[in-house]
Amino acid sequence: MQLVTAAEMQKIDNYTIETIGMPQDVLIERAALAVVEVIGAGHFNLDHVLVLSGLGNNGADGVAIARLLYAQGINVSLQFVGNVARAKETVTRQLNIIENYGLVRAEKSDFNEATLIIDAIFGIGLNNILPEGLQKMIKAANHIEKTVIAVDVPTGIDATTGEVRGAALKAHTTVTFGYGKSGLNQHVGGYLSGNVIVKNIGLLTPPDFIFSCQIKDSAVAAV
Numbered sequence: 001m002q003l004v005t006a007a008e009m010q011k012i013d014n015y016t017i018e019t020i021g022m023p024q025d026v027l028i029e030r031a032a033l034a035v036v037e038v039i040g041a042g043h044f045n046l047d048h049v050l051v052l053s054g055l056g057n058n059g060a061d062g063v064a065i066a067r068l069l070y071a072q073g074i075n076v077s078l079q080f081v082g083n084v085a086r087a088k089e090t091v092t093r094q095l096n097i098i099e100n101y102g103l104v105r106a107e108k109s110d111f112n113e114a115t116l117i118i119d120a121i122f123g124i125g126l127n128n129i130l131p132e133g134l135q136k137m138i139k140a141a142n143h144i145e146k147t148v149i150a151v152d153v154p155t156g157i158d159a160t161t162g163e164v165r166g167a168a169l170k171a172h173t174t175v176t177f178g179y180g181k182s183g184l185n186q187h188v189g190g191y192l193s194g195n196v197i198v199k200n201i202g203l204l205t206p207p208d209f210i211f212s213c214q215i216k217d218s219a220v221a222a223v
């Protein structure tokens with residue numbers, strides 16, 4: 001299994017978008033579809049799905065996942081973590097789409113009511129310790145032991161090193177895109193990411209790309 005660091009994954013993302021010309025929104029849609037496929041294939045309780053979205057592309061994946069679930073008639077709440085006014089354009093575009101679908105964002109959600117939580121707060125872009133308020137929220141969520149599916153990387157885990165940046169949301173399953181991330185295979189990241197499923201979302205790797213990580217045999221499943 002080929003693993004990558006966050007920086008390597010970002011290079012591959014950029015190559016696919018800028019050199020190959022794949023629109024970023026297509027990758028986001030494919031990432032969301034991949035997560036929805038895993039949700040559908042598992043034995044998850046879908047009575048009330050709570051999607052937690054951040055302000056970057058991981059959050060954009062989350063909004064698209066919420067839309068796809070909503071379109072299937074699933075009871076879904078979408079809650080933002082952070083000030084939406086500061087969200088990336090990819091998120092704003094997804095928010096415009098869901099408005100047209102009639103999916104309304106929740107202002108505040110009761111985690112106890114959720115039967116499944118989708119973690120789309122931070123992915124490979126995490127580069128600092130989590131804000132204190134978010135750390136508290138994550139610790140409270142871990143305490144009630146809800147089933148969590150992490151999008152790409154569990155929030156709070158450094159995708160390269162596997163270290164916890166203040167707090168991390170423990171996942172039952174992590175659906176990661178393109179390649180396994182080195183941080184999901186070592187330190188606490190290995191434990192907190194649960195079952196790791198690698199999904200192909202159409203990313204292309206430059207032909208001369210040099211990977212820094214060794215290929216490891218692991219429990220990571222590639223689909």
Ligand SMILES: NC(=O)C1=CN([C@@H]2O[C@H](COP(=O)(O)OP(=O)(O)OC[C@H]3O[C@@H](n4cnc5c(N)ncnc54)[C@H](O)[C@@H]3O)[C@@H](O)[C@H]2O)[C@@H](O)CC1
Pocket residue numbers: 013014017024027028031054055056057058059061088121122123124125126127128129130131151152153177
């Ligand atoms: N690059 C792309 O086009 C794609 C990205 N994808 C998704 O996008 C994710 C990466 O997206 P982003 O690079 O936007 O990053 P994230 O969505 O992981 O994080 C968003 C932003 O938060 C800021 N940030 C980092 N650490 C912080 C902290 N501790 N406190 C407050 N703010 C912090 C950074 O500016 C970062 O860019 C991937 O993990 C994957 O889920 C996929 O949709 C596939 C395509």
Ligand SMILES: [K+]
Pocket residue numbers: 058119120121122123150151152153154155
């Ligand atoms: K995440």
